Amino acid sequence: MIELKEEELAPIKQSHSYAIVAITKHGVELSRKLHTVFTNSDLYYMSKFEKGDEEHRQVQLFSGSVRMLLPALFKQYKGIILIISLGAVVRMIAPILKDKKTDPGIVVIDDKGENVISVLSGHLGGANELTKEVAAALDAKAIITTASDVQKTIPVDLFGSRFGWVWDSAEKLTPVSASVVNEEHVAIVQESGEQNWWTYEIPLPEQIVVYPSIDGALQAKPKAALVVTHRQLSQTENRILENGIVYRPKVIAIGIGCNRGTSAAEIEQVIVETVAELKFSLKSVKAICTISIKKDEIGLLEVVQKYGWEFVYYEPKELNQAKIEAPSDTVYKYTGAYGVSEPAVRIYTGAEQLELVKKKSGNVTISVGVIPF
Known part of the structure; x- marks a missing residue:
């Protein structure tokens, strides 16, 4: 007791x-x-x-x-x-x-x-x-x-949360929520992520308008905005965030090949630098993809644990069935696959075009793909 x-x-x-x-x-x-x-x-x-x-x-x-x-x-x-x-x-x-x-x-x-x-x-x-x-x-x-539930509109603080979306900053949650529940003109721009976020049986309220681009939304001069994207906004596009929120959908897959014993610090540094070079958000990373012989690679395991990313690995025969732009006989000699990072990302994302086919950096080879919109 x-x-x-x-x-x-x-x-x-x-x-x-x-x-x-x-x-x-x-x-x-x-x-x-x-x-x-x-x-x-x-x-x-x-x-x-x-x-x-x-x-x-x-x-x-x-x-x-x-x-x-x-x-x-x-x-x-x-x-x-x-x-x-x-x-x-x-x-x-x-x-x-x-x-x-x-x-x-x-x-x-x-x-x-x-x-x-x-x-x-x-x-x-x-x-x-x-x-x-x-x-x-x-x-x-x-x-x-709560107003958004009573009015059957978008709960700004939970928008996309069931898919794992996260916001960049909570600073504008309150004023943007106010615009939504007060039925002001609110723009939605979605560049990536799941599309079935509207769950009510009624149509989207007429004051909430979906625009094909941030530029289009800016021209419409909305009172508030919800932007769903995996990429970093340009200086001009950032104007949409004067009363807006950026949501980061989990759409980026990173393929990794590495030498045995590569440290977590080196793997993490290559990932962070590469994502920044692509002008993407690290918050949109969903998974690390590799070959099955790397499923116990300590450095990889430490990185995915730190960030809470999915860890996916494929057998060599699966990797060899995927498209590989730059097959390597050397990689095949040691792994049984003609590539690791590139085919692993292609399999996971289903994307025809990768954002980064392959880059070698120290002990790490990295590829980056985005799950198609």
Whole structure:
């Protein structure tokens, strides 16, 4: 049992992504029901409502004020589901709020389980989606008040997030979001990345206009802009970002061939320099591609781990079936393939034309391709 003390962080045991917390008799019954169907959750409730099966059900009991439990939950969980009155929750979480980029999603359920309310971090913290899931599990009403969800328009802070898109800077998130929800003229320019980002059954709002180029969008003088591209913008194009955001889709694949024992530092330096030379964004790199005999290459493994990139490798016979502009008998002698970096990128991206066919730098050979739009 967790005995909550004012001067220390509660000693919780996290096993899943979400926490369910209850402090009343009816709330405990509801929490146990939800815990049964919401399997990616840990359950916490007050020890005075102990039923005897808590150890078997892996329920964590606590005594004392629930307010002292929340700081520990905030640090550990992606989302917290509280079967506590909304007013009490607001007062308890206020002192521990930090930033919408790091605070967990907070969802409140009333004691009868009739309403599920998204309270905090609706977008970035995932509370809106969590609210919908919990409401469906309880056959309850989901209450979501964020403007973009209510109006069925683009949530600027989550645009493309399901595809792994990331923004270059969060500086303009608030003013651009305001332009979207206030139905001002907003330009979208997409040069790469997934195209099925509009998920509502209704058409795109008429004030949100898709332009074929940044120059075209600039001429239209929109109030705000969303630009989806893997490349760095020119000085002239940067004017679109006076009230705009650049999103980086994961579309760049990098083929790597290297001598055995090449350091991670050398591999990383070649990648960073090459991406910069191409005027691309490192944030748009999706994968490192190579040959199967390099699947245990320490330097490669360290680089992909550092950046969180996919690591893909192919057998020599697969590489030999791909187009190779500059086949090498020497490479074939040592690997069984007539090329490594170039064919690996062609296979992964499916691109006919590569941004960089092949470049040799020290112990590293690099090729770069972009997944076609």
